[in-house]
Amino acid sequence: MFRKIGFRAESTPPAGETAAVPQPEPKLPVRCLVYVRFSGVNKAYAYYNDRFCLKEGDTVFVSGKLAGKPGTVESVQTHFKIRLSDYERILSKAEGDLRGHFEALMDKMVCVDPCVLPPEMFRTWVLPPEEDPEDVLLGEGFTADLNAFEQDDEMPQSALHKGLEMCKGGRVVYVHLQGSTGTAFLSGSVWREVNFTLKNGTVSDLYCSCPYPEDGMCKHMAAVLITLRFLTQCDKLQNTDSYVVLDRNWFWNTVSGTDQVDL
Numbered sequence: 001m002f003r004k005i006g007f008r009a010e011s012t013p014p015a016g017e018t019a020a021v022p023q024p025e026p027k028l029p030v031r032c033l034v035y036v037r038f039s040g041v042n043k044a045y046a047y048y049n050d051r052f053c054l055k056e057g058d059t060v061f062v063s064g065k066l067a068g069k070p071g072t073v074e075s076v077q078t079h080f081k082i083r084l085s086d087y088e089r090i091l092s093k094a095e096g097d098l099r100g101h102f103e104a105l106m107d108k109m110v111c112v113d114p115c116v117l118p119p120e121m122f123r124t125w126v127l128p129p130e131e132d133p134e135d136v137l138l139g140e141g142f143t144a145d146l147n148a149f150e151q152d153d154e155m156p157q158s159a160l161h162k163g164l165e166m167c168k169g170g171r172v173v174y175v176h177l178q179g180s181t182g183t184a185f186l187s188g189s190v191w192r193e194v195n196f197t198l199k200n201g202t203v204s205d206l207y208c209s210c211p212y213p214e215d216g217m218c219k220h221m222a223a224v225l226i227t228l229r230f231l232t233q234c235d236k237l238q239n240t241d242s243y244v245v246l247d248r249n250w251f252w253n254t255v256s257g258t259d260q261v262d263l
């Protein structure tokens with residue numbers, strides 16, 4: 001799990017503090033060589049950067065072989081002479097802090113203010129920037145009844161079983177609902193994004209970013225449907241149609257790797 005400096009989780013605001021005090025972003029980006037460490041890779045690799053203000057602990061995405069994996073900045077070197085063609089680059093930096101009131105709910109952590117962590121922000125933490133957003137086209141989405149999706153003709157039994165395994169493994173890391181518009185992110189060798197509309201127990205406009213939905217709904221959709229059924233049945237969320245939910249292990253792993261936590 002990657003480390004993110006500036007991540008804050010609060011049960012109550014610190015005494016005397018009325019509003020979040022934004023940390024000033026240091027100066028303009030300067031040319032630098034950035035040493036980045038990736039989970040499962042036992043050495044840090046150097047990348048050229050002139051676009052972002054980076055410091056130790058920041059989460060970044062890079063070009064080259066490790067594209068798509070979040071990396072953690074280990075050090076930033078401004079004294080160098082390199083041949084640019086020898087280096088891959090920093091493509092993006094994960095943005096944003098998390099400040100909000102999260103409560104435990106089974107294997108999840110729930111905040112009823114979805115603005116605390118919008119999907120646009122979470123996406124920068126786990127996915128590289130879209131190379132060509134104009135290239136994304138939507139066909140017809142799936143529709144499913146939250147109380148009966150197991151019997152849906154378009155729900156393969158294999159997807160259902162794998163979806164349940166994903167739920168058990170804590171891979172539905174993020175669910176965001178604002179009104180009826182929903183987004184979920186699921187961890188795996190590649191993170192997947194699921195989008196949906198939820199109204200009166202029916203999920204419609206259900207899409208997944210994975211390339212395998214041709215035989216009906218995929219395991220990611222199944223995992224999200226199972227999670228949504230669980231969430232909509234929770235007393236704590238009965239009177240709201242807006243919340244953000246994080247997997248509990250993911251939440252605590254991320255918080256434990258940071259150096260700014262108020263609990």
Ligand SMILES: [Zn+2]
Pocket residue numbers: 192208209210211212218219220221
């Ligand atoms: Zn999928």
